[in-house]
Amino acid sequence: MDLALDKNIITAESWKNKGIFIPVFNKEIFTIDVGESEDCLVILHGYLTSSYDYNKVIDELSKKYRVIIPDLIGFGFSDKVFDYYFTSVDQADYILEFCKQLGLKNITFLGHDYGTAIVQEILARKNANVLGLQIKEFIYCNGNLPINHSNFLDTQDSLKSEVSKKIITMLASFGVYKKTMKEIFFDNDNITDEELKQMWLQLEYNHGRKVINFIYNYLRERKIFWNRWSLAIQETTVPIRIIWGKKDPLVDEIIPLNLANKVQANHIHWINDAGHFPMLEKPKEFISAVLNG
């Protein structure tokens, strides 16, 4: 496919040049680290995508925060893992070591999609006092909640394989990927083919497409940790803020409404006319939501 590159689009290549690789245990973690503030904003991106999701908001965010966005293991430019299921618990271990190595303090975690699960695992450890890390705040953005397995014990397998099949189809070619991604935007004019191509290139990087379909296992984890992760966000003393793309076809708006009821978060910052990726679709609104609480 021949795509004329818009000058305003940040290419995958130039994004890569903006970051550094940080070795954590035996893996290389690609990291965007900008801003001078003592207040750290550690962003954990969602499933299938990468730190690149934040290319439109990072400049503004870094005026207030030191913004640190690792590509999670298996995503973007970070190491991919073969013949190995890298669990959310592993992701949490690596992120904790990563924060330790960078000496991060006053951390605000911003989790989006899959990233919210990793923050929930970190909060569970925090609640259990087995973690010496200062966490100032958790910003929860368009992510699903753990699955109550009493309701889904029998049905979860069909749910899981259905989602899994969908992902496999989606990853078959750039054409399908592009189409599927556009469907989860509120307005598919808010994301260009060129941008999606850059995201696709990162997905493809180092055979990532072959290893990324672990959604089946991830849904199983959401079920296993139903109680652990739900309690983690209910019992935590870390303040939680919710920022939500209101027209998300993947995660219903009942999720943030319930979340706001059950945790110490009484405010949902709705981003209207945005789907699953408010940071890409409505960058200005997203920035203001993060910066102004």
Next chain:
Amino acid sequence: MITSDNWKERGKFYTISNKQIFVIDEGEYAETILILHGYPTSSYDYSRVLPELTKHFRVVIHDHLGFGFSDKPDSLTYSLIDQADIALQLWNKMGLKEVSILAHDYGTSVAKEILSRKNHNLIPLKIRRICLCNSSMRLEHLHLRNMGNLLKNKKLGKFIARLTSNSYQKFKKKIKSNSLDPHLNNKYDINNVWDQMNTSQGQKEIHLLSNFINERYTFWHRWTEALKESEIPIKIVWEKNDPIAVKEIAIVMATENQNEKIVWIENDKHYSII
């Protein structure tokens, strides 16, 4: 014979994350062995070997949350990862700094999670050695592929049935009567999902049972890697001839059959010289 009541009197309770955890702590030595018991038993498994062990070590055995005399919160499901958090908090509260860990069955999964954390620089506890006893590594394979055969197995059937009947059958029924939509799109369902969080409806049966086989499957790589990467000496006890029956039965039989018990004690002695 030590009665259940005697055993309870010998231990004490620690409050961990607002839950009461029963702990046996005996022996006057500095060198400490921590024991993680198996499923679905308790610290009581060790009532017969404790007198011998305490001649050489300080021995700390706690009942996992949901087992023995520890709290059994009906409305909760908890994972092996939670059990690891509880053990770590308890040991920290007891001020233990340098230990050896002996784990059996279900406990070996908890031990492997602790080892993963250790390898990842997440815990200060110094672990001198780990002994994994009758680790049901193979059970999980068989369990997944060949449940029927296991249930038919005379010796194992009882044990396996206990693993499964409470959760699977009852929930099958429950699910059928509810006929829930598998999709998360429906608002009513999602409300339900969340609202059941703190109600105990239907949770009594599954709180211990339904998850851990799945968990071992999910964390297979994490925990195998933990064993591979560990710098801590690890001993894995593995029966040569009849891996499943002998080792899984050992746990159930430990207090029932004199011969099995003797084998068990000898193993225990042998490996816990650690």
